[in-house]
Amino acid sequence: MDTLSTSTTAARAPGRPREFEIDAALDKAIVVFSERGYHAASISELKDAMGLAAGSLYKAFKDKKAIFLASFDRYKQVRNALLEAEIAKGENGRDKIARVLHFYAEASQGEMGRRGCLVVGTASELAVTDIDAAERVTRSHARTEALMESLVREGQADGTVGAGIDPIHTSKILVCVMQGMRVMGKTGDTTGQAFLVADTALRLLD
Numbered sequence: 001m002d003t004l005s006t007s008t009t010a011a012r013a014p015g016r017p018r019e020f021e022i023d024a025a026l027d028k029a030i031v032v033f034s035e036r037g038y039h040a041a042s043i044s045e046l047k048d049a050m051g052l053a054a055g056s057l058y059k060a061f062k063d064k065k066a067i068f069l070a071s072f073d074r075y076k077q078v079r080n081a082l083l084e085a086e087i088a089k090g091e092n093g094r095d096k097i098a099r100v101l102h103f104y105a106e107a108s109q110g111e112m113g114r115r116g117c118l119v120v121g122t123a124s125e126l127a128v129t130d131i132d133a134a135e136r137v138t139r140s141h142a143r144t145e146a147l148m149e150s151l152v153r154e155g156q157a158d159g160t161v162g163a164g165i166d167p168i169h170t171s172k173i174l175v176c177v178m179q180g181m182r183v184m185g186k187t188g189d190t191t192g193q194a195f196l197v198a199d200t201a202l203r204l205l206d
Helices: 019-036 043-052 054-060 064-087 094-105 110-115 118-125 131-158 165-186 193-205
Strands: none
Touching: 019 043, 019 054, 019 064, 019 110, 043 054, 043 110, 043 131, 054 118, 064 094, 064 118, 064 131, 094 110, 094 131, 094 165, 094 193, 110 165, 118 131, 118 193, 165 193
16 A cells, blocks of 8 residues: 555645645656555655645645645645636637637647646546545536536627527536546547547537
8 A cells, every 4th residue: 555654635734845846747757646546656766746745745635535635635736726717818608618628638739648637537547436536626627617508608698609509407417518628638639539528529519
């Protein structure tokens, strides 16, 4: 078992590394967990990637699971902020949905695509066996579905999305497309196929 001690929550002991150091370290841990998965990632591999001295790592986290959960939360914080900034550029509901789909399509390309989505990886590897991971995946999916439903309704209100479509069911389909693009991206697609998928999904809004 990969542990730094016995607890699975981040410590709050005196001398904990500063927040910006932790964020930078977690960004590196995210790469390890995304590429390797939770079970394959070792504590020694994480320590090397995060660049924290052993004492600092011990003060900040008590075991591998604590590092993972903090990495998941950091991943969602960063990706949500980037997505919200992209949505803010949208001119109407349909345009905002297009930007979300293209955001996921872009993340499905090249190195980022091969690395994969931490949410998708967690759902497939841990959600069945770990309650903390399952709760995070559930919250993430619920948030994404609620976002897409709100954008569909916004599009219906401004006339850019068909009035006859079901916002709830359509939002679920769009989320499945978005997550599916991330899975497909694990093959390292660089041909732009994900963008074709995104544009095809937009036709659901007619």
